[in-house]
Amino acid sequence: NLPHVAIVGATGAVGVEMLLCLEQRNFPLGKLTLLASARSAGKRMTFRGEEIEVKELTHDSFAGIDIALFSAGGSISQEFAPSAAAAGAIVIDNSSAFRMDPDVPLVVPEINPATAKNPARGIIANPNCTTIISLMALAPLHEAFGLESIIASSYQAVSGSGAQGIIELEQQVAAIVAGEEVVSKIYPRQIAFNVIPQVDVFTENGYTKEEMKMQNEGRKILGFPELKVSCTCVRVPVYRSHSVSITAKFSRPIDADAARAAYAGKPGIQVVDDPSTKLFPVPLDTTGKDDCLVGRIRKNLVLDNALDLWVVGDQVRKGAALNAVQIAEIL
Ligand code: A2P
Ligand code: 11C
Structure with a gap:
């Protein structure tokens, strides 16, 4: 049955x-x-x-x-x-x-x-969409190199706010082109031709709820309560697909080639990363697609055993x- x-x-x-x-x-x-x-x-x-x-x-x-x-x-x-x-x-x-x-x-x-x-x-x-997309890039590296901490900034599409988010961006762009007054209902500021460093409401520690989800949900999904996370979530005037810029620190030495190799054969995540041909993922690449894409993989210049990377995923799809x-x- x-x-x-x-x-x-x-x-x-x-x-x-x-x-x-x-x-x-x-x-x-x-x-x-x-x-x-x-x-x-x-x-x-x-x-x-x-x-x-x-x-x-x-x-x-x-x-x-x-x-x-x-x-x-x-x-x-x-x-x-x-x-x-x-x-x-x-x-x-x-x-x-x-x-x-x-x-x-x-x-x-x-x-x-x-x-x-x-x-x-x-x-x-x-889980939360930004958390899912970030963890799709981090879990294979965690398995191989032992994740310790994450510092991240997100670039979140308006469809994360539901159908009303898309309508607000569309209406504001149309109003600006027509020289009319811009009305904001869903977002705290104008989202058209702007970026807004607030997703969800603020909590007592100065972080938003969306930012704290990355820490709290990340710990639960990875079964790793000691994971340290500090995150800034930003709304951008993109219709669909969230991007996240991540600095991840590991307990074991890591470099870009070793990281790329760690993704081999992992389902749901593809490496799109060749600076020599300007190859990196952007939100339009993942829209309507199942897989998350990771690129801009490089050794972090400040921290030991740390890597910088950029991951993009369709948050309506893999994120939800x-x-x-x-x-x-x-x-
Ligand atoms: P409806 O379209 O009838 O309002 P989004 O995240 O795109 O804003 O969509 C929210 C979804 O939740 C829609 O399917 C909406 O239905 C549904 N929804 C909102 N309020 C209720 C409610 N009180 N009972 C059932 N479904 C609801
Ligand atoms: C956004 N990520 O882009 C949010 C929407 O925890 O499921 C989903 C919030 C959540 O606004």
């Missing part, structure tokens, strides 16, 4: 991509249920050539569902994921609501797939929808 899968938030930026990933990967499912807010009820979406009507999410939505992929925001997950689990579904939740719960596995299938088996609360968490579907494939 093939599983009955539900997508909660099917009409959102990540939900639409989940549908696409299930279709493109030929996910073995018997039935697909699409759930969103009352605003979208009755809307039709196409899956494998057939139209499926979107239903309003309620606490009774989960009877008979085996796997529920959630991406409708943290408060919806808090409220409805326990109902889904109580109805017997395994929840794969893309929000930050349950990630740090010790009874909820936090899974990147290429890194810690075994932790996804038999989740105690019936909930598995999908694809990672969730890969977890479902493990189940």
Whole structure:
């Protein structure tokens, strides 16, 4: 019997991509249920050539569902994921609501797939997108050279804020071109032709929540509570794909060639790195793609046993929808 899968938030930026990933990967499912807010009820979406009507999410939505992929925001997950689990579904939740719960596995299938088996609360968490993309580049190096610390800056696309982020950038560019007033609703400052050093809200230590996710989620995924992380997350006027500039320090000596060799045969990450031909990854290269790309690999000039690198990944896909579907494939 093939599983009955539900997508909660099917009409959102990540939900639409989940549908696409299930279709493109030929996910073995018997039935697909699409759930969103009352605003979208009755809307039709196409899956494998057939139209499926979107239903309003309620606490009774989960009877008979085996796997529920959630991406409708943290408060919806808090409220409805326990109902889904109580109805017997395994929840794969893309929000930050349950990630740090010790009874909820936090899974990147290429890194810690075994932790996804038999989740105690019936909930598995999908990590933060910037964290997933960074760890895709760091995990193979950690395995070979022993990671000690990370200093990173991110360049995050507006689709990380959902469909509304894309609309805000589009409208601001149009307004500027037309010589009209720029309106900011989603972002604290104008995002068009600008960069904003704030992603998510500030915490007491001066870092934002998004920045602290890299430390806290990184430690949990790698099973390495001593990992040191200091991060600056920046929103850039790019539609899709996050980039991260990382300085990583290791316990053993490392150089660029040894690092490139460590990626050989690792799934989900490709080296794109040849300064002599100006070859390096950019966000447009990964948009709509499954693999993360790593380049600009070089020895750090300040720290011992440290490397600088640049990793890019489609955060809607590997950073969210694809990672969730890969977890479902493990189940
Ligand atoms: P809807 O399109 O009906 O508003 P995004 O991250 O792109 O903003 O998408 C958010 C997703 O979460 C959408 O699918 C949205 O549905 C869904 N969503 C938002 N609020 C609710 C709600 N109260 N109940 C169910 N789904 C919701
Ligand atoms: C952004 N990374 O680009 C965020 C969105 O922890 O899942 C996802 C936040 C999260 O704004």
